[in-house]
Amino acid sequence: DAGITQSPRYKITETGRQVTLMCHQTWSHSYMFWYRQDLGHGLRLIYYSAAADITDKGEVPDGYVVSRSKTENFPLTLESATRSQTSVYFCASSESGGYNEQFFGPGTRLTVL
């Protein structure tokens, strides 16, 4: 399917466990982004990537790890999940960092117990 997909859509995990959220896009966009959305905070950038093997921190990177070995995939890993990481996570892709529109995935709702 064309577009941008995220998996899983819903995830419940326990404090201290490692969790990986997947993101896949079919447009060969250079840029990919991970955001988290929380009530009262809007959308906050966690990490972004300008190309394969190039990643950079966003506004709230602590506790998260990313990699980008292939252009189309941008997984986000919570190495040791905490309750404060309970959130809705969105992946997005774009031809550029800020000059063009971003295309968003459907989101992953993560609950950390």
Added chain:
Amino acid sequence: SQQGEEDPQALSIQEGENATMNCSYKTSINNLQWYRQNSGRGLVHLILIRSNEREKHSGRLRVTLDTSKKSSSLLITASRAADTASYFCATPRTQGGSEKLVFGKGMKLTVNP
């Protein structure tokens, strides 16, 4: 920190009425973007207006940009119940030589049938 701030934070109108949302930002920009988010979904790009444009239309949407006041407005004419959603403005910010979008906290629009 926030770059764009939407105003008002919530708006409730009747179907058929016009809805106006405002966005103020702090630093110089080369474009400003508006996104919509339906409940439980990812963000969808609505319109991008560049810094050398003052007004742009897309269907029932009209966006203006006043760079001297560092503000933008999104007008939805003849609103429909399906326009009920949260609306976000986003502006580019340069960090470490690359640009990324910074989103406002969003504005919730309710269109009553």
